[in-house]
Amino acid sequence: MRNLFLLRHAKSDRTQQITDFDRPLNGRGRDAALRIGKWMKRHRIQPEWVICSPALRTRETLDLLRSKLKISDELIDFDKRAYLADVRTLLAILARCPKDMSNILLVGHNPGLEELLDYLCGPNLPISEKGKVMPTAALAQIALPDEWRKLASRTGKLTHIVRPGDIA
Numbered sequence: 001m002r003n004l005f006l007l008r009h010a011k012s013d014r015t016q017q018i019t020d021f022d023r024p025l026n027g028r029g030r031d032a033a034l035r036i037g038k039w040m041k042r043h044r045i046q047p048e049w050v051i052c053s054p055a056l057r058t059r060e061t062l063d064l065l066r067s068k069l070k071i072s073d074e075l076i077d078f079d080k081r082a083y084l085a086d087v088r089t090l091l092a093i094l095a096r097c098p099k100d101m102s103n104i105l106l107v108g109h110n111p112g113l114e115e116l117l118d119y120l121c122g123p124n125l126p127i128s129e130k131g132k133v134m135p136t137a138a139l140a141q142i143a144l145p146d147e148w149r150k151l152a153s154r155t156g157k158l159t160h161i162v163r164p165g166d167i168a
Helices: 027-042 056-066 087-095 112-121
Strands: 002-008 049-052 076-078 103-108 139-144 157-162
Touching (some): 002 112, 027 056, 027 139, 087 103, 087 112, 103 112
Parallel strands (some): 049 076, 049 103
Antiparallel strands (some): 002 139, 139 157
């Protein structure tokens, strides 16, 4: 059994006049990313391989997770195709994951992550109190029976979604 962890980047700072790609996290986003990292450590979730969009807000989210987990530089693939990627692109990226890795973390953006979750697990996904499936800094775990290069529609089982607001 393989586990795919989808992590949407934490809340970014939209007050600065900079490109979307270069937006940093805001204070709330930094706190949320740290909460998710602590939650992952407490639940012994340890990615073996990480794919991360190279946008600043996704890299900062990952850096804050790494402050709580042991993820070496060699286990991270900053794939430029992951920036604002659609489902087809995300599937192509996942198909290139090392075959021997069972726990993959994908740090990216919506709407692509929600669309991938829907593609793999079906349309009846749990929503937050604010009506969102994957708000910023949400982490979804999907159990997958197949190889990374053979991810098909509805082959995954959503194990859980944790949102920063769910963590005490």
